[in-house]
Amino acid sequence: MKGKFIVIEGIEGAGKSTAVNTVKQFLRHFKIQDVICTREPGGTVLSEEIRHLIKKNSQNKEILSDKAELLLFYAARVQSLENIIKPALSSGTWVIGDRHDLSSQAYQGGGRGIKSEFIKSLANFTLGSSFRPDLTLYLDLPPELGLKRARKRGHLDRIEQQSLVFFEQIRARYLELIYDDHRIKMIDASKPIKKVTADIQNALLSLLEK
Numbered sequence: 499m500k501g502k503f504i505v506i507e508g509i510e511g512a513g514k515s516t517a518v519n520t521v522k523q524f525l526r527h528f529k530i531q532d533v534i535c536t537r538e539p540g541g542t543v544l545s546e547e548i549r550h551l552i553k554k555n556s557q558n559k560e561i562l563s564d565k566a567e568l569l570l571f572y573a574a575r576v577q578s579l580e581n582i583i584k585p586a587l588s589s590g591t592w593v594i595g596d597r598h599d600l601s602s603q604a605y606q607g608g609g610r611g612i613k614s615e616f617i618k619s620l621a622n623f624t625l626g627s628s629f630r631p632d633l634t635l636y637l638d639l640p641p642e643l644g645l646k647r648a649r650k651r652g653h654l655d656r657i658e659q660q661s662l663v664f665f666e667q668i669r670a671r672y673l674e675l676i677y678d679d680h681r682i683k684m685i686d687a688s689k690p691i692k693k694v695t696a697d698i699q700n701a702l703l704s705l706l707e708k
């Protein structure tokens with residue numbers, strides 16, 4: 499039996515970590531016990547090192563170029579996919595991913611302005627053209643609100659220090675990407691946690707009924 503791959507997407511502060519816990523509890527309730535969680539970038543030793551490289555602020559000693567940033571995200575993703583996600587799915591384990599490929603399309607495509615055709619060909623080369631999550635939950639939130647929530651945590655990493663316009667471009671690209679894609683469900687993440695939880699549970703029910 500194959501496991502299913504459920505991905506949580508959205509801008510910072512949208513509530514992805516909270517949603518991962520909701521999904522985990524929901525699956526447990528339905529007696530789906532073999533579940534692992536992944537995060538991108540991250541997961542394997544190398545991917546975690548890449549995560550550190552991407553997020554750290556080098557205090558302008560060397561600026562990370564947009565193209566290098568994109569390649570690092572894919573390097574981390576392919577390590578996690580080949581070493582964790584694909585083996586887990588083939589052994590029947592369900593995988594809950596905190597971000598996956600849609601993040602690169604939204605952040606590096608929408609935010610950094612890298613051509614979407616280029617990102618798509620990189621995705622096909624690294625992930626394989628047929629590999630896709632079974633369900634993506636996109637948590638939609640105005641960036642002002644997301645950044646306000648994220649800032650409450652204090653320290654901001656290299657990407658979180660970007661302008662509001664950058665995050666607005668990312669949200670706009672997310673909205674373009676999810677349009678008409680039945681494997682992506684949009685959740686209004688500006689609503690109270692209780693309502694967001696209920697909406698996530700409904701989306702998961704539809705997946706279980708398939």
Ligand code: Z5A
Nearest residue numbers: 510511512513514515516538571601602605647657658691
């Ligand atoms: N990135 C990229 O550019 N390209 C890529 O391909 C990939 C990633 C994969 C990863 O950082 C960074 O890499 C990220 C995107 C970029 N950039 N930035 N900036 P990360 O993993 O450290 O950060 P994140 O993914 O953005 O997660 P986050 O900031 O921790 O946000 P979150 O997980 O969505 O939020 P949360 O921790 O669940 O919730 C935030 C707070 O809001 C918390 O106090 C909650 O209790 C609260 N919350 C949650 N839901 C609600 C509701 N409904 N109402 C009120 N308050 C709420």
